[in-house]
Amino acid sequence: MANIERNTGWRIWWQLLRPHTLTASFVPVILGTAIALSYGRIHILLFIAMLVASLLIQAATNMFNEYFDYKRGLDTADSVGIGGTIVRDGIPPQVVLNLAYLFCFAAMLIGVYICMATSWWLALVGTVCILAGYLYTGGPYPIAYTPFGELVSGLFMGLIIVLISFYIQTGTVTMTSVLLAVPIAILVAGILMANNIRDLDGDKEKGRRTLAILLGRKRAVAFLTGMFAVAYIWIVGLMLFRVESAWLLIVFFSLPKAFQAAKLFKGKTQSIQLMPAMKATAQMHTLFGMLLSLGLILDFVLTT
Numbered sequence: 001m002a003n004i005e006r007n008t009g010w011r012i013w014w015q016l017l018r019p020h021t022l023t024a025s026f027v028p029v030i031l032g033t034a035i036a037l038s039y040g041r042i043h044i045l046l047f048i049a050m051l052v053a054s055l056l057i058q059a060a061t062n063m064f065n066e067y068f069d070y071k072r073g074l075d076t077a078d079s080v081g082i083g084g085t086i087v088r089d090g091i092p093p094q095v096v097l098n099l100a101y102l103f104c105f106a107a108m109l110i111g112v113y114i115c116m117a118t119s120w121w122l123a124l125v126g127t128v129c130i131l132a133g134y135l136y137t138g139g140p141y142p143i144a145y146t147p148f149g150e151l152v153s154g155l156f157m158g159l160i161i162v163l164i165s166f167y168i169q170t171g172t173v174t175m176t177s178v179l180l181a182v183p184i185a186i187l188v189a190g191i192l193m194a195n196n197i198r199d200l201d202g203d204k205e206k207g208r209r210t211l212a213i214l215l216g217r218k219r220a221v222a223f224l225t226g227m228f229a230v231a232y233i234w235i236v237g238l239m240l241f242r243v244e245s246a247w248l249l250i251v252f253f254s255l256p257k258a259f260q261a262a263k264l265f266k267g268k269t270q271s272i273q274l275m276p277a278m279k280a281t282a283q284m285h286t287l288f289g290m291l292l293s294l295g296l297i298l299d300f301v302l303t304t
Contacts, residue, residue, distance in 0.1 A: 016085040018062040024157045024188045025058035027289035032165025034293035035177050037300040039170040046168045049110050056107040061133035063100035068137040074206050118168045132156045147211040150189035158185030183231035187285040190227045194281035198274040221265045228258045247295040254287035
């Protein structure tokens with residue numbers, strides 16, 4: 001049984017946000033904005049609005065996860081890797097659900113500003129993103145219970161957020177922006193894969209059919225390692241095919257973190273033992289995305 005301390009004070013609400021997952025929302029926004037640098041002036045207010053809206057949607061998704069996993073009996077006071085606001089800290093489930101709705105409403109208000117400044121088509125895209133966050137663990141057929149969680153998270157929290165962030169600055173979507181978003185989408189999916197590897201045994205007992213469960217622990221770790229490799233190879237390909245400059249190779253400074261994450265998964269099966277591996281996976285995604293953004297910024301600065 002895991003020995004997990006109860007949160008107190010402000011830490012209750014901070015852990016409810018599941019802060020280790022929030023990189024999946026702000027890194028794509030920063031990358032999309034960095035890609036837009038070479039297309040003209042950056043609108044700082046739109047950047048800030050997009051950043052805050054993405055963080056709100058990610059936090060709301062985490063709260064929906066907390067609420068619906070509790071309602072379905074997946075979370076207990078000894079569960080590892082959860083906010084624990086309901087099962088450990090005693091916050092009423094309805095408070096968590098209402099707070100999630102409030103965060104979604106706040107994101108929608110910010111979205112109105114973004115749409116007024118750009119295009120109302122984004123209202124549709126934003127609504128779909130919020131709906132995907134709800135349906136991840138909510139609704140009659142939660143995405144989290146299927147093998148498609150990594151695909152959905154990579155698509156919405158990786159690819160689409162990068163492209164929206166790029167679009168609100170430029171008014172268009174280019175093939176280059178799509179290609180640059182792909183490795184971040186892969187690594188966002190990697191964060192979820194790491195989470196599902198950690199929770200594999202418990203999820204299997206509760207009837208989930210995640211990709212990690214279908215592959216089995218050993219092959220799931222190999223698959224995650226392969227996702228890391230594809231992200232780096234993709235960057236090399238962009239340089240070799242002259243899509244972007246060699247400045248993008250700066251992402252390889254994050255390679256030691258990728259090796260660390262892969263190594264931390266080896267030979268461990270207990271959830272509490274795998275927490276460092278999951279943390280390293282999230283850190284690797286953050287470092288990779290920030291270095292990729294830095295490479296684009298350096299290329300822009302040094303060629304203009």
